Amino acid sequence: MDEEKIIVCRCEDITLKEIRDLIHEGYTTVEEIKRVSRAGMGPCQGKTCGPIIAREISKITGKPIEEVYKPSNRPPFGGLFFKEIVGESNEE
Amino acid sequence: MKNYDILIIGGGPAGISSALAAAKLNLKVALFEEKEILGGQLVKQTHKFFGSKDESAGTRGIYIAQKLINEVNNKDKIDVFLNSMVLGYYEDGVVTALVKEKMEKFKPKKIIIATGAFEKSLPFENNDLPGVFGAGAVQTLMNVYGILPGKEILMIGSGNIGLIVSYQLAQVGVKVKGIVEISEKIGGYLVHASKVRRLGIPIYTKHTIVKALGDRKVKGAIIENVETKEKKEISCDVICLATGLMPLSDILNQINCKMKYIPELGGYVPVRDENMKTTVENVFVAGDSSGIEEATAAMLEGELAGLYASYEITNTFDKRINEIKEHLKELRKTSSKVVSGLKKLNLYKDFIVDSQKDLGKLHRTGVPEKEMIENIIPKDSNRFAIMECFQNIPCNPCVASCPTNAISMDSLNGIPKLDEKKCIGCGNCVAVCPGLAIFVVDKKKESVLLPYEFLPVPEKGEMVEIMDREGNFLEKNIVLNVRKMKDKTNLIEVKVSKENINNARHIRVVI
Numbered sequence: 206m207d208e209e210k211i212i213v214c215r216c217e218d219i220t221l222k223e224i225r226d227l228i229h230e231g232y233t234t235v236e237e238i239k240r241v242s243r244a245g246m247g248p249c250q251g252k253t254c255g256p257i258i259a260r261e262i263s264k265i266t267g268k269p270i271e272e273v274y275k276p277s278n279r280p281p282f283g284g285l286f287f288k289e290i291v292g293e294s295n296e297e
Numbered sequence: 298m299k300n301y302d303i304l305i306i307g308g309g310p311a312g313i314s315s316a317l318a319a320a321k322l323n324l325k326v327a328l329f330e331e332k333e334i335l336g337g338q339l340v341k342q343t344h345k346f347f348g349s350k351d352e353s354a355g356t357r358g359i360y361i362a363q364k365l366i367n368e369v370n371n372k373d374k375i376d377v378f379l380n381s382m383v384l385g386y387y388e389d390g391v392v393t394a395l396v397k398e399k400m401e402k403f404k405p406k407k408i409i410i411a412t413g414a415f416e417k418s419l420p421f422e423n424n425d426l427p428g429v430f431g432a433g434a435v436q437t438l439m440n441v442y443g444i445l446p447g448k449e450i451l452m453i454g455s456g457n458i459g460l461i462v463s464y465q466l467a468q469v470g471v472k473v474k475g476i477v478e479i480s481e482k483i484g485g486y487l488v489h490a491s492k493v494r495r496l497g498i499p500i501y502t503k504h505t506i507v508k509a510l511g512d513r514k515v516k517g518a519i520i521e522n523v524e525t526k527e528k529k530e531i532s533c534d535v536i537c538l539a540t541g542l543m544p545l546s547d548i549l550n551q552i553n554c555k556m557k558y559i560p561e562l563g564g565y566v567p568v569r570d571e572n573m574k575t576t577v578e579n580v581f582v583a584g585d586s587s588g589i590e591e592a593t594a595a596m597l598e599g600e601l602a603g604l605y606a607s608y609e610i611t612n613t614f615d616k617r618i619n620e621i622k623e624h625l626k627e628l629r630k631t632s633s634k635v636v637s638g639l640k641k642l643n644l645y646k647d648f649i650v651d652s653q654k655d656l657g658k659l660h661r662t663g664v665p666e667k668e669m670i671e672n673i674i675p676k677d678s679n680r681f682a683i684m685e686c687f688q689n690i691p692c693n694p695c696v697a698s699c700p701t702n703a704i705s706m707d708s709l710n711g712i713p714k715l716d717e718k719k720c721i722g723c724g725n726c727v728a729v730c731p732g733l734a735i736f737v738v739d740k741k742k743e744s745v746l747l748p749y750e751f752l753p754v755p756e757k758g759e760m761v762e763i764m765d766r767e768g769n770f771l772e773k774n775i776v777l778n779v780r781k782m783k784d785k786t787n788l789i790e791v792k793v794s795k796e797n798i799n800n801a802r803h804i805r806v807v808i
Contacts, residue, residue, distance in 0.1 A: 206507065212425040221420055253418045256543060256564060271558040276565060278550040280385020280393065281400075290400045 213261075214254035216247020224258055228265050235259050235274040248284070251276065301327040301376075303606055304392055304405035306383045306548060309337020310592045311584025311599035312411035313365045318603030320374040322611060327403060328375055329394055331382045335369060336362035337413055338433075339592060341440040343468075344461050345731035345786070347486070347692035348593040348628065349709050355694035355729050357784065358592065359440075386552050390579070407579045407606040410549060411599055414542035414563065414585035419453065422508035428515025432462045432539035439469060447535035451518050452476040453506050457485035457591075459539035460493055466537075467496050468751060474533050476500045477520050482660045487688045488732025490663030495803040497768025502661050504529075509536055544586045552577050561638030562588030571622065571644055573602035581606050590635055597625050630710045631689045651710060656687055664766045674799065675715070680722035680739040683799075684713045686732060695726040695735060722746075724780070724788055733786070738798055744777055745801045746790040754779060754787050755806045763793060764803040771797045773807075 208222035219242055232238050235245070235258050244258060245251025259274035266273070303319045305312045308330030316328045334340060342358025353361050369375055384393045384400065392403045416431040418424070430446055432454070438444040450471055452463045455478035463473045476493065481503050483490045490500060503523050510517035510530070517532040543564035549556065555568040555576040566588045567575045575582050583602040584595035601621045608614050629636055631651050639645040659665040665687060675681045682704075684695070689710045696704050696713065703719035704726060706712070724746045727735045737746035755761050755776045763771045771793075778790040793801040 207422055210422045211420045213420055215418070215425065218425075250547070252415045252543075252545075256417060257420055269558075274558075275556075276546065276550050278547045280387075280551060281395075282384055282547045282551075283382045283395065285384065285395065285400065286398075289395060289398050292399060 213257050214242075214244040214247065214251075216249055216253070217243045217245075219244045219254070221261070224261055225265070228262055233262055233266050233268070233273060235262065235276075238262075250278070250282075298391070298402045298404055299327070301325050301403060301405040302610055303327070303407045303409060303603070304403055305329065305409045305411060305603075307337070307411035307413055307584070307586070308332075308335040308377070308379075309411060309413050309584060309595065310339055310361070310365070311413075311586075311595040311602075312337070312409070313369055314596045314599030315409045315411060315581075315583055315603035315606075316375050317365070317368055317372065318600045319607045320372040322604070322607045322613070322615070323374060324607050324610060326372075326375045327378060327405065328369065329378045329381050329383050331380070333380050335366045335377065335379070339365070341436040342461075342592070343440055343465060345784075346593060347591075347690055347731050349624070349691065350694055350697050352593055352596070352624070354593075354692060355731050360784075361592075383548065386548060386580075406610055407581065409573075409581040409583055409599075409602045409606060410567075410575075410586055411582070411584045411595075411602075412545040412548065412586045414589055415545050416538070417541045417543055419506070419538055419540050421506050423511070424509060426509050426511055426515050427513070428511065428534055429509060429536045430538065432458050432537050435535070435537050436462055436465070439465065445469060445471060446537070447515075447533075448472065449474055449533040450535040450537055451506075451520075451531055451533040452537050452539060454478065454539035454541070455483045455485055455490065455500055455502070456539060456541065457489060458542075459537075460485040460489035462537065462539060463493050463498060464489070464496070467493070467498065471535075473498045474531050475520075477504045477506055478502045479505045479523060482655075483663055486690055486732065487656065487659055487663060488686060488690075488734045491659075491665070491685065491766065492733050494663040494767055495764060497764070500663050501529075506536065542585065542589045544588060546586060549575065549582065549586070552580065554580065554582075557642065559588070559638045559641050561634045561641070566638075566642070568642060569644075572605040572618070573598055574605065579609075588635065588638055590632075594625060594628055594635075597621050597628070601625075627709050628691050630708070631691065651689060653689060659687060670799065673715070674738075675717035675720075678717040678720065679741045680737065681717050681720045682715055682722065682724075682726055683736045683738055684715060684726075684734060685736070686713055686730075686734045688712075690732075692731060694729040694731065698725040698729040700725065724790075728780075728782055728784075728786055728788055736802065737790075740795075740798065742777075743792060743795060743798060744790050745793045745798060746778075746788055747802065747804065749787045749789045749804065750785060751806075753806055753808075754781065755789060755804070760807065761789075761791060762805040762807060763791060763797065763801045764805060765797075765800040766802050768803065771801060776804075
């Protein structure tokens with residue numbers, strides 16, 4: 206199995222190898238991995254990769270999922286233009 | 298700032314049902330939907346639903362969606378916001394949403410979160426190749442926009458979504474090369490599995506995908522037996538992932554609802570009470586965002602949340618609330634997975650689930666053992682219905698369809714029993730069965746009446762190919778009768794020679 210050809214985070218193009226290397230370096234929560242690798246910071250906000258990374262950490266460290274993965278979200282949930290908040294017309 | 302009694306996030310089956318329930322009690326409702334149409338996943342579900350006859354069982358999801366959307370449009374108490382994404386919910390009770398490219402503020406008394414689910418992905422080599430799809434995308438392309446995802450497809454996952462989408466792909470002429478299932482048993486309802494097996498689609502249990510083949514797009518896949526590690530190459534241009542769903546919980550996380558990780562319910566779910574109330578004041582949840590289940594459960598939960606939130610505003614208790622709770626219990630009577638998840642939320646404490654029997658070969662292949670069939674063939678009758686329905690599932694349309702009361706069932710989750718003396722072989726049950734699991738055999742006439750949901754529909758007198766339960770060719774014979782039905786499950790009566798009469802289960806029109 207070529208871990209470099211397995212994409213875990215589709216938005217930020219991060220492979221299973223990168224994730225496993227980080228876990229072995231000592232980053233053992235989804236939140237930490239997100240901060241060092243950007244996994245989960247793209248448009249889907251970690252919905253695709255979060256559970257996969259959590260499972261990898263759990264497999265390697267033996268810790269339960271609930272301990273290594275606690276999703277937190279902040280508003281706004283979606284991408285937003287400034288003009289949509291302040292109401293100024295955008296003339297391009 | 299706009300004021301509402303109840304603000305609902307998500308316009309799928311749960312959200313719509315909440316809106317209708319609250320509007321019935323004359324409350325002012327705002328219904329938010331991110332997409333351009335209401336209906337959620339229902340708008341792509343072309344299969345007939347299981348469930349009780351009282352709750353749209355036997356109706357196709359797309360028609361349920363139409364009915365619900367019409368009801369919403371006829372209620373002036375409901376303001377529908379389409380193409381409108383809710384962006385956040387703040388401590389002062391204000392909800393912000395993007396409406397017509399402008400961020401607007403709303404202040405509701407209660408909010409109901411019915412945001413549905415997100416598809417789980419799967420790590421395997423080259424999983425970023427074009428041609429790797431989620432089952433939701435395949436269904437949207439095919440059933441909403443009329444676009445084929447490809448010509449040859451490999452399905453990963455044999456849950457209900459994997460089985461149903463495979464069947465739909467076959468209906469539109471895509472070659473389904475196989476369904477891959479990692480566990481030793483088929484995950485979805487076995488009648489759905491039998492439906493795809495009849496078309497000649499193999500189900501590879503105890504297998505997983507290890508690699509997608511191809512350079513710039515998918516040209517095939519390598520699957521592996523998880524026990525023997527034996528590999529098999531399958532050529533295809535689409536790999537479709539139907540590997541499960543997880544509740545969509547952005548808003549629940551943002552407002553600090555107490556969440557619990559419960560794998561049986563798909564992942565993190567909000568802690569809630571039996572009235573769908575979360576741990577945050579004035580916030581309710583319904584449908585898949587509270588735990589992955591079927592659409593029927595979502596509609597009931599939505600109605601329950603809508604009625605209970607309304608009760609907290611108006612102080613009038615609708616007795617339908619208790620009725621819904623009973624219906625939900627009946628619906629979950631055989632869902633051991635869902636119920637064990639609910640128990641972890643301290644719900645359904647003393648509830649006992651009917652244990653599901655291991656159905657042997659049927660569970661592993663989608664094809665029943667010869668003995669199982671022989672046991673249900675009436676001995677002293679010439680024309681009779683055969684119900685190849687061996688699994689306890691919440692479904693009963695066949696019972697009500699019988700004009701002579703020949704079909705009986707202990708409960709909604711029971712297995713239908715046929716009184717051969719009363720059965721007149723009319724075929725009504727064949728037409729209504731959502732699992733396409735009933736056939737009428739006539740030994741004297743030497744014919745089999747079967748449900749047929751493919752195009753073209755054969756003509757009376759036409760020669761067709763007759764297939765068995767695994768899609769193997771049995772013989773060519775003549776169509777005796779065609780009954781075209783409004784709901785598109787047509788009935789075909791075909792002549793079958795004596796030796797094949799108990800095995801003929803599908804036909805193919807020769808073009």
